[in-house]
Amino acid sequence: MGLEFLDRLKNELKPDTEEALRVAQSIKSLLGLDLKLYGSVAKGTNLRGDYDLDMFYETNGDKHKGFEDILNAVKVRGLDYMIKYSEHPYVKVRYMGYNIDLVPISSTHRSAVDRTPLHYRYVISKLDDNKRDEVRLLKRFMKTLGLYGADNRVNGFSGYLCELLIIKYGDFLSVLESASKWKIPVRIELETKSEREFSDPMIVIDPTDANRNAGAAVSLSTLSRFIIYSKGFIKSPSEQYFHIGRENRSGEFGVLLSNPYELEDKSYGMLRRIGKAWRDYLEKNKIFIEYLHVLVRDKYAYIGGIPIMSKIQYAELTPGPSVDIFERLETGYLKDERFYIPRYFINDIDNLTEKFISDHNLRGFSVIKIGYDLPEFRDMLEVEYWREKMLLRI
Amino acid sequence: MGLEFLDRLKNELKPDTEEALRVAQSIKSLLGLDLKLYGSVAKGTNLRGDYDLDMFYETNGDKHKGFEDILNAVKVRGLDYMIKYSEHPYVKVRYMGYNIDLVPISSTHRSAVDRTPLHYRYVISKLDDNKRDEVRLLKRFMKTLGLYGADNRVNGFSGYLCELLIIKYGDFLSVLESASKWKIPVRIELETKSEREFSDPMIVIDPTDANRNAGAAVSLSTLSRFIIYSKGFIKSPSEQYFHIGRENRSGEFGVLLSNPYELEDKSYGMLRRIGKAWRDYLEKNKIFIEYLHVLVRDKYAYIGGIPIMSKIQYAELTPGPSVDIFERLETGYLKDERFYIPRYFINDIDNLTEKFISDHNLRGFSVIKIGYDLPEFRDMLEVEYWREKMLLRI
Numbered sequence: 136m137g138l139e140f141l142d143r144l145k146n147e148l149k150p151d152t153e154e155a156l157r158v159a160q161s162i163k164s165l166l167g168l169d170l171k172l173y174g175s176v177a178k179g180t181n182l183r184g185d186y187d188l189d190m191f192y193e194t195n196g197d198k199h200k201g202f203e204d205i206l207n208a209v210k211v212r213g214l215d216y217m218i219k220y221s222e223h224p225y226v227k228v229r230y231m232g233y234n235i236d237l238v239p240i241s242s243t244h245r246s247a248v249d250r251t252p253l254h255y256r257y258v259i260s261k262l263d264d265n266k267r268d269e270v271r272l273l274k275r276f277m278k279t280l281g282l283y284g285a286d287n288r289v290n291g292f293s294g295y296l297c298e299l300l301i302i303k304y305g306d307f308l309s310v311l312e313s314a315s316k317w318k319i320p321v322r323i324e325l326e327t328k329s330e331r332e333f334s335d336p337m338i339v340i341d342p343t344d345a346n347r348n349a350g351a352a353v354s355l356s357t358l359s360r361f362i363i364y365s366k367g368f369i370k371s372p373s374e375q376y377f378h379i380g381r382e383n384r385s386g387e388f389g390v391l392l393s394n395p396y397e398l399e400d401k402s403y404g405m406l407r408r409i410g411k412a413w414r415d416y417l418e419k420n421k422i423f424i425e426y427l428h429v430l431v432r433d434k435y436a437y438i439g440g441i442p443i444m445s446k447i448q449y450a451e452l453t454p455g456p457s458v459d460i461f462e463r464l465e466t467g468y469l470k471d472e473r474f475y476i477p478r479y480f481i482n483d484i485d486n487l488t489e490k491f492i493s494d495h496n497l498r499g500f501s502v503i504k505i506g507y508d509l510p511e512f513r514d515m516l517e518v519e520y521w522r523e524k525m526l527l528r529i
Numbered sequence: 530m531g532l533e534f535l536d537r538l539k540n541e542l543k544p545d546t547e548e549a550l551r552v553a554q555s556i557k558s559l560l561g562l563d564l565k566l567y568g569s570v571a572k573g574t575n576l577r578g579d580y581d582l583d584m585f586y587e588t589n590g591d592k593h594k595g596f597e598d599i600l601n602a603v604k605v606r607g608l609d610y611m612i613k614y615s616e617h618p619y620v621k622v623r624y625m626g627y628n629i630d631l632v633p634i635s636s637t638h639r640s641a642v643d644r645t646p647l648h649y650r651y652v653i654s655k656l657d658d659n660k661r662d663e664v665r666l667l668k669r670f671m672k673t674l675g676l677y678g679a680d681n682r683v684n685g686f687s688g689y690l691c692e693l694l695i696i697k698y699g700d701f702l703s704v705l706e707s708a709s710k711w712k713i714p715v716r717i718e719l720e721t722k723s724e725r726e727f728s729d730p731m732i733v734i735d736p737t738d739a740n741r742n743a744g745a746a747v748s749l750s751t752l753s754r755f756i757i758y759s760k761g762f763i764k765s766p767s768e769q770y771f772h773i774g775r776e777n778r779s780g781e782f783g784v785l786l787s788n789p790y791e792l793e794d795k796s797y798g799m800l801r802r803i804g805k806a807w808r809d810y811l812e813k814n815k816i817f818i819e820y821l822h823v824l825v826r827d828k829y830a831y832i833g834g835i836p837i838m839s840k841i842q843y844a845e846l847t848p849g850p851s852v853d854i855f856e857r858l859e860t861g862y863l864k865d866e867r868f869y870i871p872r873y874f875i876n877d878i879d880n881l882t883e884k885f886i887s888d889h890n891l892r893g894f895s896v897i898k899i900g901y902d903l904p905e906f907r908d909m910l911e912v913e914y915w916r917e918k919m920l921l922r923i
Contacts, residue, residue, distance in 0.1 A: 318853050319866055336866075359852040359866040366855065423846055423871065425862040443871045447843035452817055458753040459712050461760065468819040469920055472713055472730075472753040477817065477837045526863055 140374045141307070145268040148183050148275055152176050155186040158233050166208040168192055170237065173255040175294050178262070180270040182278075188235040191251055193242050198223055201239025209237070220398065222246045253343040254295050261302045272307040272377075273297045276368075279379050281522050282361050285352035287403035288431070292361070296349050299325065299339055314365035319358060321350075363526050375525075381517035382524055387428070388484050389439025389509050390492070392500040394431055402431040405498045410438040416491045420482045421447050426523050430512045436500055437512045446483040453478055534768045535701070539662040542577050542669055546570050549580040552627050560602040562586055564631065567649040569688050572656070574664040576672075582629040585645055587636050592617055595633025603631070614792060616640045647737040648689050655696045666701040666771075667691045673773050674758050675916050679746035681797035682825070686755070690743050693719065693733055708759035713752060715744075757920050769919075775911035776918055781822070782878050783833025783903050784886070786894040788825055796825040799892045804832040810885045814876045815841050820917050824906045830894055831906045840877040847872055 155176050163170045174189030175181035194201035205226050209216045215229040223246070225238040240249045262270065274297050277283035285293035292300075303325055304310045322338040329345040337350035337358045353361075368376055390413075396402040410429040417424060424440030431437075455467050455474035467476040488505055549570050557564045568583030569575035588595035599620045603610045609623040617640070619632040634643045656664065668691050671677035679687035686694075697719055698704045716732040723739035731744035731752045747755075762770050784807075790796040804823040811818060818834030825831075849861050849868035861870040882899055 319851075355865045356863070359863060362852045363855060363863070421843055423844055423869075427864075443846075444842060444844045444873065448838060449815055449841035449843045449874070450817060450838045452837075457713075458756045461757060465921070467921070468917070469750070469753060469757070470821075471749045475817075479838065480843070523862070527861070 138308070138372055141272065141372075144272060144275070144374070144377055148271040149268065150176075150179075150181050150183045150186070152179065152181065152186065155188060155233065158231050159188050159190060159235075162190070162228075162230055162235060165212055166205075166237075168204065168208055171252065173251045174236075178255060178258050178298070179264075179267050180258070180262070180274070180294065180298060182271055182274060186233060188233055189251075190235060190237050192237065192239050193252070194239060196241050196243050198239045198241050201241075202226070205237045205239060221400070222248050247347075250341075250343060250347070254341075257343050258295070258298045258302070262298065266301055266306070269306040270298050270301045273301060273310055275377050276307070276311075276364075277361075279377050280360065280364050280525070281519070282357050282364075287400045287407065289357065290352060290354035291357045292353060293349070296339060296353070299323075299342070299349060308369075311365040311368050314362055315369045317362050319355070319362075321358065323350075360522075360526065367525070367528065379518055380521040380525075381514075382521040383517060384441065384520045385508050386445075387426075387439050387441050387509075387516060388424070388445065388488070388505075388507050389428070389437055389512075390488060390505045391503040391509050391511050392436040392438070392497070393503055394434055394436040395499040395501075399431055402436060403429065406431060406436050406438060406500065409495070409497060409500065412495060413438055413488070413491055414440070416495075417442075417484065417487055420487050421480050422482055422484050422487060424484075426519065428512075428516060428519055430515050430519075432512065432515070435503075435511060437509070439509070439512075439516075442484045445485075448479075448481045450477045450479050452476070532702070532766055535666060535766075538666060538669070538768070538771055542665040543662070544570075544573075544575050544577040544580065546573065546575065546580065549582060549627065552625050553582050553584060553629075556584070556622075556624050556629060559606055560599075560631075562598060562602055565646065567645045568630075572649060572652050572692070573658075573661050574652070574656070574668070574688065574692060576665055576668060580627060582627055583645075584629060584631050586631065586633050587646070588633060590635050590637050592633045592635050595635075596620070599631045599633060615794070616642050641741075644735075644737060644741075648735075651737050652689070652692045652696075656692065660695055660700070663700040664692050664695045667695060667704055669771050670701070670705075670758075670762075671755075673771050674754065674919070675913070676751050676755050676758075681794045681801065683751065684746060684748035685751040686747060687743070690733060690747070693717075693736070693743060702763075705759040705762050708756055709763045711756050713749070713756075715752065717744075754916075754920065761919070761922065773912055774915040774919075775908075776915040777911060778835065778914045779902050780839075781820075781833050781835050781903075781910060782818070782839065782882070782899075782901050783822070783831055783906075784882060784899045785897040785903050785905050786830040786832070786891070787897055788828055788830040789893040789895075793825055796830055797823065800825060800830050800832065800894065803889070803891060803894065806889060807832055807882070807885055808834065810889075811836075811878065811881055814881050815874050816876055816878050816881060818878075820913065822906075822910060822913055824909050824913075826906065826909070829897075829905060831903070833903070833906075833910075836878045839879075842873075842875045844871045844873050846870070 159172045170190040170192055172188060173191050176186060176188055192201050192205055202224050209226055209228055217227045219225055219227050225236055228235050240251060274283060277292050282291040284291050300310045303323055304313050320336050320338060324340045325342040327340055327342050327345045329340040331346055333348045335348055335351050336355045337353035338348050339350035341347040341349040394402050407429050410427055414424060414427050423443040425443060427440045429438050452475040455476045457473045467474040492502055553566045564584040564586055566582060567585050570580060570582055586595050586599055596618050603620055603622055611621045613619055613621050619630055622629050634645060668677060671686050676685040678685050694704045697717060698707050714730050714732060718734045719736040721734055721736050721739045723734040725740055727742045729742055729745050730749045731747035732742050733744035735741040735743040788796050801823050804821055808818060808821050817837040819837060821834045823832055846869040849870045851867045861868040886896055
């Protein structure tokens with residue numbers, strides 16, 4: 136099969152976490168809090184070059200108290216910090232060149248984040264060094280193809296989900312072999328059987344809680360892409376699945392927006408809804424676009440796509456009354472015994488987009504400009520084009 | 530209802546047939562043949578100004594012998610003559626300023642023409658002078674609107690059929706009142722009941738032969754027009770239904786052809802088939818035309834119509850494979866879990882017509898030119914436009 140490159144990749148992806156673990160120990164002493172390291176660095180499944188640390192401060196139910204404790208300790212020690220928010224607020228610090236998230240959690244386990252210690256314990260009980268290599272291959276594959284991350288930007292596979300897939304199927308190739316045969320919806324159980332029905336396209340029963348779907352974040356689109364890429368890799372394995380490529384395309388029509396939101400996750404959620412509404416509006420008016428792109432960077436956001444045909448003009452005939460029941464008609468023409476009334480469709484993407492913008496709620500985003508081949512997100516689009524092209528190369 | 534103009538029209542349409550009847554008597558003596566006058570002049574249902582004479586030479590079965598007798602007699606007397614052909618050959622002469630058809634028929638009654646004496650006897654037994662006036666109104670109405678004539682040019686109502694309708698309904702207005710409520714197919718019986726099923730849109734059982742449909746020539750299109758015009762007249766009677774109007778329209782796209790056929794009837798039959806094939810071909814390619822026009826004059830013929838939209842461009846999406854069964858695709862794009870493949874439609878009437886001309890059997894016609902608003906048949910088209918416009922005025 137010519138898979139020698141996988142062994143080389145495993146070596147290239149293997150991290151050196153010694154320093155990161157020392158840094159984690161150091162900040163724990165510095166802040167005087169009982170912080171636990173539970174992220175991918177702790178599980179040894181992080182990729183080389185990714186040493187971001189996820190440290191958790193467990194309280195007995197009151198997460199807000201935990202947050203205050205962390206914030207005080209950080210302020211007292213004069214660390215560089217930012218307050219961030221995902222399911223609840225946490226603190227991010229920059230320390231000895233490392234990004235460290237300091238996250239309060241509750242031991243009564245309500246949210247996904249609160250379950251982190253359970254996930255950590257389950258994963259480390261199941262993975263040996265070889266399997267960690269396989270997790271890293273899978274994560275890198277997902278990352279290259281834009282499938283990695285449970286956030287609103289990707290709606291994809293979390294690190295934990297990648298670990299569960301390796302635990303379930305044994306290694307990277309087996310995950311892809313299975314995925315290439317998946318039917319949607321996909322339902323996977325590990326040790327734990329679950330009676331519960333889920334309506335998500337990707338259902339992976341969390342082995343630490345049979346009521347939870349660890350695959351809930353995976354959208355239909357992301358799951359579909361993973362299945363196709365898996366088919367492609369199994370049919371013709373290649374290292375290109377592990378190195379992000381670029382491809383130039385022209386003819387993309389887009390809208391550059393100013394992004395009012397601080398949280399990228401919120402921006403993506405909002406923007407994706409606008410993007411879908413825009414696409415639906417165009418389709419209703421018979422303009423179809425390939426590659427709906429929804430992108431955010433700092434203060435700017437973007438929706439766009441390549442129109443299959445940017446201007447359309449045609450007429451359709453609606454059969455009108457037959458002469459038997461004909462009473463009065465303003466327009467139309469008689470053909471045999473029936474009147475036909477033409478309906479005209481004349482549209483172009485510019486006008487429709489202008490109309491969409493003025494008629495729809497843009498949820499706080501405001502338009503900077505619209506047009507073809509806007510340069511602002513070109514680098515990100517080149518990666519997107521390459522990923523889409525990969526789907527058809529298979 | 531404001532119908533006084535009908536009485537005036539009756540007077541205007543009343544013919545003076547004395548001279549024509551003398552001419553008929555004269556040619557009968559001149560040729561020394563037992564010719565019978567059976568046409569509309571004989572029945573007194575001809576329109577003023579139409580004194581063409583139809584004279585019949587009855588033989589006992591052998592029509593060819595009859596034809597030879599006529600031809601010899603005409604030659605011996607040195608008359609101006611032409612040999613013509615409808616169901617069988619006959620001779621047309623020009624005599625004392627009159628056009629006279631000299632038609633051999635068989636008393637064993639096989640063809641429609643052979644039934645002429647029976648039709649003549651039936652009609653004169655049923656019509657008085659008042660009803661003759663009504664027949665003439667109906668004929669003139671039909672003529673103005675392009676519905677008169679059982680030939681291939683019109684596919685419409687014969688003189689005999691107009692007479693039968695007056696015999697059935699009593700007068701012009703009653704015919705139109707009934708017609709305005711007709712459902713297609715229309716089936717009319719007079720005295721004679723018939724068991725026979727006909728598949729024509731207009732079925733009028735011939736009172737002289739229950740096996741024959743006197744309305745067989747009426748096409749669906751002509752019948753439909755008659756029904757609509759009848760509704761229009763009943764709703765709002767107007768003299769414009771008796772005077773041919775004209776209307777200028779531009780944007781007609783047509784093909785001017787050279788006509789290889791001597792018989793107009795044959796040209797129209799062939800040309801109508803070509804015209805319909807052309808229209809179908811355009812429709813298949815999403816170009817629709819109003820007003821399919823099929824016209825013949827001497828050595829020239831014409832098909833044309835006004836395109837509802839002369840150029841079209843658009844794409845349709847065909848749902849392709851879902852990712853489950855996806856194997857390989859050259860084109861298309863992924864949206865959620867399914868590929869979509871675009872089909873492009875880019876056509877204009879010029880190119881399609883060129884293609885139609887080169888790919889289809891033109892049945893002996895050859896193309897002189899194609900394009901918009903060709904001037905050659907403009908006068909005939911102006912009448913056609915007016916008639917079509919009348920349909921929508923109702």
